[in-house]
Amino acid sequence: MTLPNDSILVTPGSGATLASHAVSSKEYEAWLKSDGAGSLDVEPYGIWVAKSGTRYKDTATGGRDNERMYLFNNDASLIVEVLSVVVAESFGSDFAGSDDWHTTLYRISALDWTGGTSITPVKADSSFGSLDADIASGWYDGNSSPPTFTLDGGALSRLVFRSAHRGTLHHLLRPLWGRDMPPIILRQGEGVGIEDAGAGLTNTSNLYEYAIIFRVR
Amino acid sequence: MTLPNDSILVTPGSGATVATHAVSSKEYQVVVLADAAGQLIDDPVGVYATAGLAMAKAASRNYLTLFNGDASLVVDVLGVYVSQEATAAVTGLVRGYRLFRTTSTAPTGGTLQTPAKLDTTTGALDADIAARVSSGSGVTATASGDALAAVGIGEEETGGAGGRHWLWNWKIEGVPIVLRQNEGVVVQQDATAGTGLVSSGVIFRVRA
Numbered sequence: 001m002t003l004p005n006d007s008i009l010v011t012p013g014s015g016a017t018l019a020s021h022a023v024s025s026k027e028y029e030a031w032l033k034s035d036g037a038g039s040l041d042v043e044p045y046g047i048w049v050a051k052s053g054t055r056y057k058d059t060a061t062g063g064r065d066n067e068r069m070y071l072f073n074n075d076a077s078l079i080v081e082v083l084s085v086v087v088a089e090s091f092g093s094d095f096a097g098s099d100d101w102h103t104t105l106y107r108i109s110a111l112d113w114t115g116g117t118s119i120t121p122v123k124a125d126s127s128f129g130s131l132d133a134d135i136a137s138g139w140y141d142g143n144s145s146p147p148t149f150t151l152d153g154g155a156l157s158r159l160v161f162r163s164a165h166r167g168t169l170h171h172l173l174r175p176l177w178g179r180d181m182p183p184i185i186l187r188q189g190e191g192v193g194i195e196d197a198g199a200g201l202t203n204t205s206n207l208y209e210y211a212i213i214f215r216v217r
Numbered sequence: 218m219t220l221p222n223d224s225i226l227v228t229p230g231s232g233a234t235v236a237t238h239a240v241s242s243k244e245y246q247v248v249v250l251a252d253a254a255g256q257l258i259d260d261p262v263g264v265y266a267t268a269g270l271a272m273a274k275a276a277s278r279n280y281l282t283l284f285n286g287d288a289s290l291v292v293d294v295l296g297v298y299v300s301q302e303a304t305a306a307v308t309g310l311v312r313g314y315r316l317f318r319t320t321s322t323a324p325t326g327g328t329l330q331t332p333a334k335l336d337t338t339t340g341a342l343d344a345d346i347a348a349r350v351s352s353g354s355g356v357t358a359t360a361s362g363d364a365l366a367a368v369g370i371g372e373e374e375t376g377g378a379g380g381r382h383w384l385w386n387w388k389i390e391g392v393p394i395v396l397r398q399n400e401g402v403v404v405q406q407d408a409t410a411g412t413g414l415v416s417s418g419v420i421f422r423v424r425a
Contacts, residue, residue, distance in 0.1 A: 019243035032238050032245045036257040040238060040247065081261075100302035102416065104270065107333050153333035155268040158416045159381045160300040174380060180388035181296060181420055182261035185336035 047124035052139035065195035072191030075134035080186040103196040109152035265332035268418030269350025278355040282324040284401030287345035293393035313407035316384040317360035321399040327356035
């Protein structure tokens with residue numbers, strides 16, 4: 001490791017006090033990093049987590065994967081940034097089959113959520129206000145008719161999970177979208193939706209849970 | 218890597234207002250990081266994503282291509298991934314997937330994709346930039362040179378396959394793959410047919 005090889009002398013005057021850190025008699029200015037929208041990085045203020053409950057994987061119907069969870073922004077001025085989407089799989093019973101199942105993240109342009117259950121997102125820091133009522137999240141709990149939403153374009157991302165209980169790596173929380181890529185921006189009338197299905201469509205041993213971590217600005 | 222090639226003289230007392238954030242009576246200057254191309258890091262504007270889903274496997278099949286035919290625009294490939302899913306019992310196979318640069322000949326065939334925008338304020342994707350995915354017979358493209366990356370995914374039903382396997386991720390590798398005019402990338406399977414289905418996606422940025 002190498003220490004900086006020079007320094008500059010700053011003459012204090014009036015005004016604010018800049019944060020710094022002294023190492024070997026030199027002052028290092030302490031910075032905060034922000035993103036292009038001016039939001040501070042690694043800042044829990046304004047961060048929400050919307051998480052689904054646990055549900056057995058259902059057989060897909062109507063020639064389309066099952067709609068599982070959504071986050072939708074219908075506010076005219078607020079912007080939602082989807083920072084990450086994570087998935088966990090577990091088992092409710094033995095299953096020795098070989099039909100894996102996949103989960104896919106899409107943009108959605110409209111919501112026709114006739115079934116399922118709404119989600120009350122949880123704050124990452126309790127010191128900020130309530131979530132705007134125009135920002136909504138929900139998931140399919142299997143207790144009503146399957147909900148639908150309108151996909152806006154092709155897949156943003158896909159993950160595959162092994163169906164057989166003999167396999168490994170089932171119970172990990174896996175990112176369907178993560179901080180290694182830029183956030184997905186949701187303006188008014190925009191959302192993200194999660195679908196899943198199994199290739200064999202017969203295995204209902206798998207349980208899934210989803211979570212969407214997002215920021216409102 | 219490139220060193221900064223200029224500097225500015227700061228004159229206190231005049232000019233623009235610098236962003237700060239006060240914590241415990243001290244002001245922290247707030248900075249926005251850019252990469253060597255001058256692009257704000259993690260900015261979703263100008264970033265697109267697309268994927269081919271549940272594509273049938275075949276030996277040496279090209280599943281996905283991204284090609285830049287534009288004379289002035291530059292494409293930064295941020296991430297390329299594959300995921301594989303079993304559809305029937307299989308024992309003891311591992312499939313390899315490779316990421317290559319293509320030759321200067323634009324890929325053909327397959328299905329031409331309409332990539333999704335991470336921020337809808339982003340303009341339409343330039344028509345000279347094309348993403349294609351396999352539609353039964355693969356994309357016609359020619360790999361050039363050695364592979365940029367390779368990954369092996371087990372097909373064995375009792376193994377731990379699935380997931381999403383990055384062939385390239387700019388946060389892991391540290392840099393994107395840059396595509397200038399008549400340059401592209403292709404995701405290609407190894408020379409064994411294999412079983413089941415494969416999905417492959419790409420996340421990329423377009424800049425002037």
